[in-house]
Amino acid sequence: MSDQEDDIILSELDNEELVQQMFDDLYDGLKEEIEEGVNILLERGWQPYQVLTEALVGGMTIVGKDFRDGILFVPEVLLAANAMKGGMAILKPLLAETGAPRVGKMVIGTVKGDIHDIGKNLVSMMMEGAGFEVVDLGINNPVEKYLEALETEAPDILGMSALLTTTMPYMKVVIDTLIEQGKRDDYVVLVGGAPLNEEFGKAIGADAYCRDAAVAVETAKDFMARKHNKLAAG
């Protein structure tokens, strides 16, 4: 119990200090502390959307930046994501009740033959944090499953992920099928995954290659803004 006096009592912090502390706790992957922080902010009358964007997304953005800069590595990002997931689980039902702004809708999945989902899961979570409704198809998705989800969910964005050199060409199969069926222009297609690059994204006919979750969110927001501008102009 010798370190008890050094323990930070989250409920004794003011809002600004608490959010700052939650950034630190998210960075350190402390799930229970994040859940406690979320509950405290809600008890203080914060709207769920404000807790999500200011405390969780704010903190996860720092994690994402340090991952990109090589300061944090996969294990630390996973722990942070797990902590954020804990906070999101509390906020999600409340967000639905309070009618938080919806930026757009995305269907996302890892392509056929590929079981890797760490990156995809991060993108899903950050997209949800940014106000997107996300329908996650999971791993190993054949083209039929993408098409079915596009039909039933009518998203704005299709996201595809692959970690393997052998599976990434399957993204083109999906895009080519959309072209054949005359549906390609109905969706913004974003692709990502470790072996991909911008050149590959262009070559297969995607709208953009996103090198990480933060870029995926910014790119998706950008496309949604363009879509709205186009609709307003039309």
Add this chain to the structure above:
Amino acid sequence: MTDLPNDDTLTHSGLEARDGGRILLIACGALAHEILTLKRLNGWNHMDLTCLPAKLHLYPEKITEAVTESVEKNRLAYDHIFVVYADCGTGGQLQAKCAALGVEMVEGPHCYSFFEGNDSFAARGDDDMRAFFLTDFLVRQFDAFVWKPMGLDRHPELRDMIFGNYTTLIYQAQTDDPALVEKARACADRLGLTFEYRFTGYGDLEKSLEHQAAKH
């Protein structure tokens, strides 16, 4: 005869070219033992070997640049250079760079494929989708390449987040070594995966090197 470098050196530093010869093999440190064995068994004395640190595999985006630097550093000293990397997660960039540099490389997506034989590996298709592969080198260096970089030494609770979609650990053996089989089995246990032993020998690696040795 070239002394066999130890695995830690191959992981972190690689191996400098030192034997001389008409052909330089620029290889991943994870393949050094296998290539030196093949050289010795086949008497390929006109082939010299340099290895880049095997740990580059933890950062595939750095492989193309590292290979390029090695080609440029060594090309004047040799008649031919052969790159003993497969695509290795570079998304086609290594292949494109080697073509631009005018050097050949091993065919295949990764060493698991060429050890098994690229055709055979491709034919298995989705059957091996949920398999996590280890070679002789990776079994020996399991902690350095898997356990520690994945943070499992510090956060064992991450295991199922990282390996939850895998079902099997396939040990592709290049050599018949009962001690390595037992170590690989223990690795599977640590990851919570079922264990499969598959003896591959040197597969297409040997064929590629044979081809280069005969050609030059």
